[in-house]
Amino acid sequence: MLTAILVDDDYPVVRYLSQSVSWKDLDIELIGCYANGLEAWEGVQRSLPDIVITDIGMPKMNGLEMLEKFNEVNPLFRAVILSCHNEFSYAQQAMKLKVSDYILKESLNVEQLQRILQTISVDLSQEKHRAAEVMRYKQKESLNRSALKEKFLKDTLYQMNWSKETWLDQAQRNGITLDAKYYVPVVISVDRISEASRSRKMNDYTIAFAVENVLQEILESMHRCVIFRHSNNELVVFICCDEPLKEQQLLYYSLQKGISAVLQFLKISISCLVGREARHPEEIRHTLMPMLKESSQRFYLGEAKIHRFEIAKFSNEDMYTEYASFFSAINDSLALNRPEELEGVVKEWADWVRAHAFHPGDVKEWVLQLLMDLQMKTKVTLQYQQEISEEKLYDVVNGIHTMEHLECWITQYLQELSRKLSVLAIRSKRTEVIRAQQYVIQHVTEKMTLEDMASYLNLNSSYFSRLFKRETNQNFIEYVNMVKLQKAKQLLQQSNKTVEDISDYLGYANKSYFIKLFKREIGMTPSEYTAWN
Helix, strand or coil, X not given: CEEEEEECCCHHHHHHHHHHCXXXXXXXXXXXEECCHHHHHHHCCCCXXXXXXXXXXXXXXXHHHHHHHHHHHCCCCEEEEEXXXXXXXXXXXXXXXXXXXXXXXXXXXXHHHHHHHHHHHHHHHHHHHHHHHHHHHHHHHHHHHHHHHHHHHHHHHHCCXXXXXXXXHHHHHCCCCCCCCEEEEEEEEECCHHHHHHHHCCCHHHHHHHHHHHHHHHHCCCCEEEEEEEECCEEEEEEEECCHHHXXXXXXXXXHHHHHHHHHHHCCCEEEEECCCECCHHXXXXXXXXXXXXXXXXXXXXXXXXXXXXXXXXXXXXXXXXHHHHHHHHHHHHHCCCHHHHHHHHHHHHHHHHHHCECHHHHHHHHHHHHHHHHHHHHHHHCCCCCCCHHHHHHHHHCCCCHHHXXXXXXXXXXXXXXXXXXHCCCCCXXXXXXXXXXXXXXXXXCCCHHHHHHHCCCCHHHHHHHHHHXXXXXXXXXXXXXXXXXXXXXXXXXXXXXXXHHHHCCCCCHHHHHHHXXXXXCCCHHHHHHHC
């Protein structure tokens, strides 16, 4: 279905057309009516219309100025002008702005406009169909070309008996030009691909495709080169050159330009690993295979940077000699809710890991052990069940490929844990308050009142209310709601329960009150929170 808007400062005309035109029969949806060009332009930024029906003379922005803006961003749109101006200059200017017809208001009738819209609808539908066909053809052609290049790269890596002549001939058969004295292999990887995929709302394949397109424009303008897709987060580039040493400076400049362009246009970070120059397929294979297969070799390299590939050497020392001291420091920072101190401890640990260059597998195993121990401790002391399972933690940690990313992720994870635990933390020295907080945590699904809790503690309700407020700096019901909302967030993330189910489960008799409370404390409704996570 096509979309249309009406733009005219003559309200009776807008109302008449919006009600009289058979939009549904024309398979057109009227998505907006506006009083001037500026209002219309600002109102349709998220969803540009296919058809614009507009007056010319309007305040703030006239119809022709508005159509010029539409013409810049949507070359397929069509316009119909309804005007009181019967001057050739207006009509001449309008014809340059994708205007299908120019109708004088004094002679306007609905049947005439409907015939014009019918013609526009047929024309636009055909044009969109042709554009879609062209796009599908280009995508198919691109996929076929990419598939041929991927196969050629695999053959280069695994065909042991190719001479250079055979290799060049095979490249030529696949439409790839590689004739040169030397080849410098470069592996380009997308940093933190899972985070990039989530934040950009793109799958891994689309991200790799977008990165390849940006790099192709930059690298091919400076070098003879061919870009191959090795995986959804790795590209391989063969830089063809005759004098590698002379071209080295230009290569590093173009790669840095590529890193900056991808970050600017896609908001995605990439890293480049440059191998030694090779003269024939066998040398390319010996250079490239370790760069692609040994991901641990890149663990200590910085992100969004260019690195010369070298075989890394890892320490065989026992990481667990310092486990107790780091666990204690992190646990204390968590318990005392000191996020800045927590960040400092993680940085100290990361610097210690880098200084010793432990094997990446050992580092990840150490981190998983730490997180499991912290989960167990918080579960036992505060009856707090973590929102992320052991299996998911394993997948997340093992999916991290650099120490820089691991340090950042651990810091964020622990600070978020600290924030959640601070809600449940038991800081009072009064036994009555500690018992009350423990009871709330352990009976979070039950309905609780101040009077019920005072009775449970054998205290006067007014006295207990003052005592709790003095010791925790919040009233008892506020604390109950905070604990319940933490549980609600966990259920929204981990279960298939509806908002109404969760409201009932947590002891709220009124679903509307639960939603209102959740939005006030969390900043969004339960449904919005589920979609955001």
